[in-house]
Structures are given as C-alpha cells and as structure tokens.
Amino acid sequence: MHSNYEIDEMISAKSIAARVEALAKEISEHFEDTDKLVVVGLLRGSFIFIADLVRELDLPVEVDFLEASSYGNSTESSREVRILKDLRGEIEGRDVLVVEDIVDTGHTLHHVLHLLEARSPARLMTCALLDKPSRRETGVKADYIGFEIPDEFVVGYGIDYAQRNRNLPYIGAVRFTS
Numbered sequence: 442m443h444s445n446y447e448i449d450e451m452i453s454a455k456s457i458a459a460r461v462e463a464l465a466k467e468i469s470e471h472f473e474d475t476d477k478l479v480v481v482g483l484l485r486g487s488f489i490f491i492a493d494l495v496r497e498l499d500l501p502v503e504v505d506f507l508e509a510s511s512y513g514n515s516t517e518s519s520r521e522v523r524i525l526k527d528l529r530g531e532i533e534g535r536d537v538l539v540v541e542d543i544v545d546t547g548h549t550l551h552h553v554l555h556l557l558e559a560r561s562p563a564r565l566m567t568c569a570l571l572d573k574p575s576r577r578e579t580g581v582k583a584d585y586i587g588f589e590i591p592d593e594f595v596v597g598y599g600i601d602y603a604q605r606n607r608n609l610p611y612i613g614a615v616r617f618t619s
C-alpha cells in the first residue's frame with residue numbers, strides 16, 4: 442500500500458462543468474420522447490457526477506442507485522463483481538441510463554448491464570465521466586463519455602483512492618512518491 446502521493450490536476454472543475462452540460466444536452470435530446478427515464482448511479486464514485494448531470498437534464502427523471510464492488514483499497518481492479526446494493530425501483534419497460542464514474546477494465550459495467558438487461562428495460566444506455574480504453578478487458582463501451590484519459594490512477598469529483606479525495610472539485614492524477 443502506497444502511503445505518500447501527490448495529486449496533479451488533470452481536468453479542471455470548469456472543464457468538467459462544461460462537459461457535463463454538453464453531455465446532458467445530448468442525453469436530453471436522445472430521450473426527449475420519454476416520460477420515464479430512470480438515471481441509475483453506480484455508487485459510490487458517480488455520486489457527484491450524477492448530481493450535476495441530472496440537474497442539467499431537461500427531462501423528467503427518477504434517480505436510483507446500485508452499488509457493485511470492484512476495487513478494494515488497492516489500485517488493481519478485481520474481476521469479480523458483486524452487487525452490494527440493488528435498485529429500489531423496477532425498471533421493466535422503462536428507459537434507463539446507467540451513470541458510471543470511470544470505465545476501466547469494463548468488468549463492472551459489463552456485469553451491471555447484464556444484470557439490468559435481464560429485467561427487460563425499454564432502452565438501456567450508459568454514460569461514463571471517464572474512459573480508460575487502454576485498460577479494457579471486455580467489449581463494453583459507454584454510449585456517452587465525458588473524457589477519454591490515459592492509463593493513470595485518478596481521484597476527485599467523486600472518485601477515490603482508498604476512500605479519500607472524493608471531495609476534490611477536479612480530476613487529478615495520483616503520483617506515488619514512495
């Protein structure tokens with residue numbers, strides 16, 4: 442476990458806000474005919490992103506949350522995905538947008554989509570703030586992506602390193618110093 446690290450700003454709060462607004466516009470246009478969009482945030486990393494995103498959506502939305510385990514307190518992704526907290530509501534026949542903080546190996550999103558598809562939603566789409574395509578181990582790709590980033594461990598704007606730094610207003614790259 443690394444104990445010393447520095448954080449270098451990678452994406453500013455201003456850039457995030459502008460990108461969230463643009464994504465919300467695209468999503469609002471795509472779902473403009475819906476009266477039943479359920480926005481599903483994957484806990485815990487998406488909590489700030491989903492809060493900002495839904496406030497920019499020009500649609501009637503419901504918000505629900507699902508928690509899947511992926512990372513422990515390490516920087517390596519686990520391939521085993523467990524559902525720790527399921528949705529409160531039914532999604533059968535409904536339009537669903539899954540909101541994820543980062544798609545890394547893709548195992549989490551792949552597993553969650555498989556689970557939700559089995560519940561027969563009308564439309565099932567995905568939005569990830571960050572995408573690390575070079576790390577992908579599955580065929581999954583989010584429909585809406587905020588930023589493509591290199592293979593770096595990042596924190597902030599809801600994303601943690603060992604449960605810390607979620608409250609940073611920007612996305613920063615972690616630089617281990619020892």
Ligand code: IMP
Pocket residue numbers: 486511512518541542543544545546547548549550593594595596600601602
């Ligand atoms: P995947 O299953 O490998 O795609 O991992 C997805 C999850 O791993 C994300 O929702 C994050 O919670 C976590 N994760 C992936 N990359 C990072 C990172 O750079 N910093 C912090 N958490 C990460």
